Amino acid sequence: RKEVEQDPGPFNVPEGATVAFNCTYSNSASQSFFWYRQDCRKEPKLLMSVYSSGNEDGRFTAQLNRASQYISLLIRDSKLSDSATYLCVVNIRDNFNKFYFGSGTKLNVKP
């Protein structure tokens, strides 16, 4: 079983739409959670960390549900520039900081 699972998509949405991605993780010892954004043929870049109480950054809202072991990302008022692959990342601190990456959810925002 993969440590982190995401729906690969693609999610095809019109500009202005609200879209939500979910991600599940298997290790209950996971301690830190992140959403990264990866543009085509580029490196992943941190979009936002995910905190237990949930957090918002502009049009982006992240939620964490430890009991059900899932993380969500909500994007409101989608822009064409939001088109990318969104990676769910989980940090499990054993004897070092190891990060597990989901395979990503692809978002296409259409005019």
Add this chain to the structure above:
Amino acid sequence: DGGITQSPKYLFRKEGQNVTLSCEQNLNHDAMYWYRQDPGQGLRLIYYSQIVNDFQKGDIAEGYSVSREKKESFPLTVTSAQKNPTAFYLCASYRGPRYGYTFGSGTRLTVV
């Protein structure tokens, strides 16, 4: 500006040839990582290093080797033992529990 520099951006390898991918950081981060990304797949950990002169195998270390002689540098060698090396290789350093990783811009390796 601080960051991670990977070179080259594109690399072509002939069958049976060893190649080395460069990763340099000026962020003063202790921990560095090498990941491989294949199309449609998540990142997979090849090697990591927590401090100078120490490194550990990740999940897919076979056919790869690394060194960590300086804090700033963590080169990856793809050896001829790696049978399917064509992939996108990403080097990262650890920023802390709040910010996760910083990535370099990657090296795209193709076997010709």
